[in-house]
Amino acid sequence: MSELTHVDETGAARMVDVSGKDVSARSATATGRVLLSPAVVKLLRSGETPKGDALGVARIAGIMGAKRTPDLIPLCHPIALHGVKVTLDVEDWGVAITCRVKTADRTGVEMEALTAVSVAALALVDMVKAVDPAAVITDVRVEEKLGGKTGRWTRDEPA
Amino acid sequence: MSELTHVDETGAARMVDVSGKDVSARSATATGRVLLSPAVVKLLRSGETPKGDALGVARIAGIMGAKRTPDLIPLCHPIALHGVKVTLDVEDWGVAITCRVKTADRTGVEMEALTAVSVAALALVDMVKAVDPAAVITDVRVEEKLGGKTGRWTRDEPA
Amino acid sequence: MSELTHVDETGAARMVDVSGKDVSARSATATGRVLLSPAVVKLLRSGETPKGDALGVARIAGIMGAKRTPDLIPLCHPIALHGVKVTLDVEDWGVAITCRVKTADRTGVEMEALTAVSVAALALVDMVKAVDPAAVITDVRVEEKLGGKTGRWTRDEPA
Amino acid sequence: MSELTHVDETGAARMVDVSGKDVSARSATATGRVLLSPAVVKLLRSGETPKGDALGVARIAGIMGAKRTPDLIPLCHPIALHGVKVTLDVEDWGVAITCRVKTADRTGVEMEALTAVSVAALALVDMVKAVDPAAVITDVRVEEKLGGKTGRWTRDEPA
Amino acid sequence: MSELTHVDETGAARMVDVSGKDVSARSATATGRVLLSPAVVKLLRSGETPKGDALGVARIAGIMGAKRTPDLIPLCHPIALHGVKVTLDVEDWGVAITCRVKTADRTGVEMEALTAVSVAALALVDMVKAVDPAAVITDVRVEEKLGGKTGRWTRDEPA
């Protein structure tokens, strides 16, 4: 079984040396869900003004969260980000969040995509928590990863 | 139905004015789960060195994440934190994360607890992603909230 | 003439000791303007979708900027913020920005209000710069300051 | 009329994908002014010690502010900065601030230059606000932009 | 022998709960030294302009560093700072740095004082490293601590 790459032979954490990796175009898509009460879903779906801003704030939080990834995740490399897109869709059960991140660097950007989804979800929960203190963030996961040595990985056909 | 407190009467986002709220002892407990492959669970459970550090890194990331909450969540108030404890337990299906945050301030700390759980989970995923790219963060939610005007809220007996 | 409070008797910068100041309710209002081309004003005024998000992003940036004030301004004290409201109004000449910040602490919050206005203005310029590279941020200033030893100060009746 | 590049076809904010842009040498120059009372101008002009430090603190704040641009401006890309120079000149009406930023990356650096000018101006206002609460930050704008697809843009000969 | 307060009974790191501690006036003084080559000392001592700014930049870096303490030190509580003063004195062997920090909160501020000294020292090394790559930061330590349950602690009379 492969070893954890972020710990050395003595088990100590380290930021993995990626000097030997190629700079190449890479992207990653992550998704997540925020389960909300019917009352909040109705509120987000109504044409009333709150809707736009609640989702808009979460979207901005997600994009900014992607940029904070190396500040938050101890062993993540600080890398350039070429594009970040966060989408929030209101569903019957709550809000579906998707984030796609692109770069051309030596490491993948799946942590940036996962962080963006998580921070967008947290920001959304913050906006609705007075109405729905029981909101749940769930199914935060990588869907697809392109580029680098491993090429393409998708959840359905993991390779 | 109650309104979203983070938007004003025109629907614009704002940081809610808490001047009128009392400074009081408050705490919040949040939990979450990271679903991992049996191979990673075995690795985390083995007595080998990686285990300690992988969970230790996630725990530190969670504690530091709690402190970054107002930087990440646009409308969260910057507040004092009196104590943060993050626990990670390896289970058959992955890792269970619990975070308890305490303060004495004008706002609750459920967002800090949720953020700590999310960041600990993200850091754990980062540590194992080379071995298990399909890891899933799930069920991130507030379990209990004490203090402030609303007193005690628990997920099982919400009111 | 009064001395600069942020430098000591040898002229060296310091973070002024406010231990002796009272914790009291304080607020500050700052304003600023972003001068834009008629084309951008028309775009912001149109009912088309970009409008909402461009102003919404600037509003969020301003609120988050208020929280970053002690990170940005070397001698500012890190303080609690009880409420932050940022308003953006589209006018014929561009966008008028107003920010009101409230706290109960030992120092005033005019720097937080000014920083929020500046960051909101910068974020707006960033959103429109491809269309209007000549946008100008102007007239960023404190309008009113309440609380603390000096009581009420307004631009029109400064004393 | 060109569209706002930072919003997608549905009007949602995004960090624009710059993968297709070339890495090239780019620079930007921004300026701004802080209007001050004659008393403060005299103080800054006097040979007394405070002068150096007040302007020195603002200069450092501006340089550090340039580095914080992607943290502050939601949709700005995190990029490398190759050089940042901030100049403050005391004039009869206050202080003139100029910032030049250089990079070799996929996006321009006018936002970094504008942010540096704004933060330097805010830091200066903070230093003098006890003496001059009516200080005004004004005329913050891009003067020149070199490199990238658009080549050279100057305020006087916009192209 | 006393236990490490930052780890719980299972050895896991935590942010210690200080809810039970009193808010009281506290201060701490830390010192440190940067050993420099005679050439750099001469340069810093000369009346030429570089001197002022090199020491001024280090002083500002130290003050800002004090504010970043909870971001850097994983288990430090985020607390209010009431005053920070950083002094740099050029000596024959290099530069002596002293920092005094004051607060009124539930925890001491010795980590803030030590962090300010360290960051000021690092910034100074950065300024002179092209001339003196062998600079050494040494003797960074708490000299005095006042307030809280332990009252007064000084290095010479530790109890």
Add this chain to the structure above:
Amino acid sequence: MSELTHVDETGAARMVDVSGKDVSARSATATGRVLLSPAVVKLLRSGETPKGDALGVARIAGIMGAKRTPDLIPLCHPIALHGVKVTLDVEDWGVAITCRVKTADRTGVEMEALTAVSVAALALVDMVKAVDPAAVITDVRVEEKLGGKTGRWTRDEPA
């Protein structure tokens, strides 16, 4: 004698323009020591659990500190980091810290290595300060620097 590179001809601080420098593989190694009481050394050396986490927290703090270098050191360039390794060894007199940083960029990474050592040392002091308030951070210095125009520099054979 060479001049300070971080100040211009008028003595004003600036972020040096490195546009003309080559992107090349660079690395730096820095070391430092934390002098501790025999009681703390014994505690760290014992097989009891606290040991692992105290050193583990310091190691993580050091790695994360390396990434915060441009935020802390005013004139440091924001650069990519390809690998960071922090080692802590318990000795009779305390803890020896070593950090190696690698990159491929236009500037050296000795400040990142020094910052990692300093932050790891500060975090360790924070962990033991209740037991040993007299801990001292000492001998923080660059040991070796590879790459760039100057090639190899080592403390013993400085060139």
